[in-house]
Amino acid sequence: MDRAVIVEENFREKVTTGNLPKGKPPAGPLSKEQAVGLFRAQCLSRALDLTSRVMQKEGKGFYTIGSSGHEGMAAVAEALRPTDPAFLHYRDAGFQIARGAQVPGQNMAWDMLLSFACSSEDPTSGGRHKVLGSKALNIPPQTSTIASHLPKAVGAAYAIGAARRHAPEHREYPEDAIVMCSFGDASANHSTAQGAFNTAGWTSYQSVPLPLLFVCEDNGIGISTKTPKGWIADGFRARPGIKYFHADGLDMFDTYRVAQEAADYVRNRRKPAFLHLRTVRLYGHAGADVATSYLSRAEVEQDEANDPLLHSARLLQEAGALSGDEALSIYEETRARVNRVAAEAATRPHLKTARDVMASIIPPKRDCAPTNGPSDEDRAKAFGADLKAHDTPQPMSRILNWALTDLMLDHGEIVMMGEDVGRKGGVYGVTQKLINRFGSDRMIDTLLDEQSILGLAIGMAQNGFIPMPEIQFLAYLHNAEDQLRGEAATLPFFSRGQFTNPMVVRIAGLGYQKGFGGHFHNDNSVAVLRDIPGLILACPSNGADGARMLRECVRLAREEQRLVVFLEPIALYPMRDLHAAGDGGWMTTYPARDERIGFGEVGVAGEGDDLAIVSFANGYYLSLQAQARLEAEGVKARVIDTRWLSPLPEEGLVDAVAGAKRILVVDETRRTGGGSGALVTLFTERCNVPGSRLAAEDSFIATGPAYGATMPSADSIYEAAKSAVEGKA
Structure with a gap:
């Protein structure tokens, strides 16, 4: 028989006969009225689980991972405030329902059944x-919580303290709020979770405010992999910087008491705590999962005998709050009501078109206060002697430093974070002096963990800051890319734009560094960034463009709530010359503060019609060298800088190549997964002009003299251009 049916029959029979599981008597500050309210939330959570399985069988529902066995989370919600942001495990329907009772105007059964029906x-x-989630309840939606939400919960907790010191314009959380983040015992083993625990403890150990409550719902099962007995307790009982609490999640009185103690500790001490909550998992992982295929029948029946609803019925009787008949009546009424509501929810409309589905990939714009900028005196104080050099040509690294300075003067909510961004001033000096200009609150030297860097940024963005996290090298992104793909980019998509995390992620990358680092520091793979819906990928080629584009990227984040990655070509940071040693052809002066390059605006050098060379970053630089050689031979070419790699500025590119007899795409990223495939496709579909491409090989980059062997060079671009013009490409 279906285990869900067995559990329900057991509940009815045992409550009717009074054959309830033994346990401690009710004790603690939970009132009778609160206890009855929590039991109602638990019954609703259970009813939703059972109804979701029926809906799936009827083809009317599409999700069956339930919360049965984890209903004790309702008591955790009762111990918190509805203004405390909660990042939830997917078994926390009880928490959301209980919180819904704290906020007027909520209809949890209807809202959650619409979600089951994908209406x-x-x-x-x-x-x-x-999804579990609600703007009114301060619960950002999660689609799957296998630990990926923990880093941003750490960031959100840090943001509460940071907002006390520097309040951002769009602050979401009250000053005395705490962040709650829940997860399962199996998820606690994930490297993402371990990184978040370490970051929280590391931060707290240094007495930095971090009001964060971790809640581990320990049912002892990671589907077919058991959690060793004592593993969670022994692993977290003495963790530096994080205070450990334990509660019996089957006992709402005990859970409420301990959760209240833990929440008070976090709220008053502004330090993180770890609440270890005993739970059971009833049924299988989801509707199609048969628990007895990997657990013995005795183990399954033991958990069923510890059904938290049975424990709640006993505790309510012993507290004099509800009789057995009254408890059973609430359960049956709730089951009947959910069935009625589900029948109606299943008739509500669904998304039908790609446009419908994609409508929330791009978040809504928001009103921002006008920015008047700093006074001349404040600006002179910040820049010091650098101010006199603004009219003198400089390499890209220094121009970007000045642009960051002006942006941080303009917008007090900009916060930068990353490895070595503060005291050292960055590996290449791009952020040098900024910590002296703005202090360690806005220039955060983080621990060495890219997931935590991006999580810090995501969490701070949700509390109104404009984070500018730095990833030291493009290759270092790959161990943390899901923080962008699975968390930052999906948040507006899965919340209809109600929750956003705008930011500008700065990444030093691409190839052509001479004799340094090989594939870890020369990385020309951008496929993972170009593949993320809603993400804007910007890539400047010179200092003046970099400053203007960086200003636009901050505007996109601040006003349009966009997720932006600003990819800075390392090899061009110090570049001074273009054609010959000492010509200074690649240095620029600092552009006026009101100058921006708009999103989608491309760059064009030259007006030749014989050939249009389309490239970006190092490829643009090298193509200009090839252009000079071509023109010396009578070939008139123009060179186009795409500047924006995702989404491609299609209209701007089509306009830029108009009138050219041939098109050559030069791509320093890999042939497979790089940008050239999309560019060639665009020109093939939109332009009736012969085209060809020169792209990097599908290879890692070598250290030493062969650093550039796998990528386009000025010579190979010149040869490819000659072949294209002669019709041989």
């Missing part, structure tokens, strides 16, 4: 996924 009327995701 476009679902107030959280709009039918894009079954």
Whole structure:
């Protein structure tokens, strides 16, 4: 028989006969009225689980991972405030329902059943996924919480303290709020979770405010992999910087008491705590999962005998709050009501078109206060002697440093974070002096963990800051890329734009560094960034463009709430010359503060019609060298800098190549997964002009003299251009 049916029959029979599980008597500050309210939330959570399975069988529902066995989380919600942001495990329907009772005007059964049905009327995701989440309840939606939400929870907790010191314009959380983040015992083993625990402890150990409550829902099962007995307790009981609490999640009185103690500790001490909550998992992992295929029947029946609803019924009787008949009546009424509501929810409309689905990939714009900028005196104080050099040609690294300075003067909510961004001033000096100009609160030297860097940024963005995290090298992104793909980019998509995390991620990358680092420091792979819906990927080729584009990127984040990655070509940071040693052809002066390069605006050098060479970054620099050689031979070429790699500025590019007899795409990123494939496709579809491409090989980059062997060079671009003009390409 279906285990869900067995659990329900057991509940009815045992409550009717009074054959309830033994346990401690009710004790603690939970009142009778609160306890009855929590039991109602637990019954609703259970009813939703059972109804979701029926809906799936009927083809009317699309999600069956339930919360049965984890209903004790309702008591955790009761111990917190509805203004405390909560990043939830997917088994926390009880928490969301209980919080819904704390906020007027909520209809949890209706809202959650619309989500089960994937109706476009679902107030959280709009039918894009079954999610726990609610703007009114301060619960950002999660689609899957295998630890990926923990780093941003750490960031959100840090942001509460940071906002006390420097309040951003769009602050979301109260000053005395705490962040709650829940997860399962199996997820606690994930490297992402371990990084978040370490970051929280590392931060707290240094007495930096971090009001964060971790809640581990320990049911002892990672589907077919058991959690060793004592593993969680022994691993977290003495963790530096994080105070350990333990509660019996089957006992709402005990859970409420301990959760309240833990929350008070976090709220008053502004330090993180770890609440270890005993739970059980009833049924299988999801509707299609048969627990007895990997657990013995005795183990399954032991958990079923510890059904938290049975424990709640006993505790309510012993507290004099509800009789057995009254408890059973609440359960049956809730089951009947959910069935009625589900029948109606299943009739509500669904998303139908690609346009419908994609409507929330790009978040809504928001109103921002006008920026008047700093006074001349404040600006002179910040720049010091550098101010006199603004009219003198400089390499890209220094121009970017000045642009960052002006942006941080303009916008007090900009915060930078990363390895060595503060005291050292960055590996290449791009952020030098900024810590002296703005202090360690806004120039955060982080520990060495890219997931935590990006998580810090995501969490701070959700509290109104404009984070500018730095990833030291492009290759270092790959161990943390899911923080952008699975968390930052999906948040507006799965919340209908109600939750956003705008930021500008600065990454030093691409190839052509001479004799340094090989594939770890020369990385020309951008496929993972170009593949993320909604992400803007910008890549300047020179200092003046870099400053103007960086200003636009900050505007996109601040006003349009966009997720932006600003990819800075390392090899061009110090570049001074273009054609000959000492010509200074690649240095620029600092552009006026009101100058920006708009999103989608491309650059064009030359007006030749014989050939249009389309490239970016190092490729643009090298193509200009090839252009000079071509023109010396009578070939008139123009060179186009795409500047924006994702989404491609299609209209600007088509206009830029108009009138050219041939097109050559030069791509320093890899042939497979790089940008050239999309560019060639664009020109093939939109331009009736012969085209060809020169791209980097599908290879890692070598250290030493062969550093550039796998990528286009000025010579290979010149040869490819000659072949294209002669019709041999």
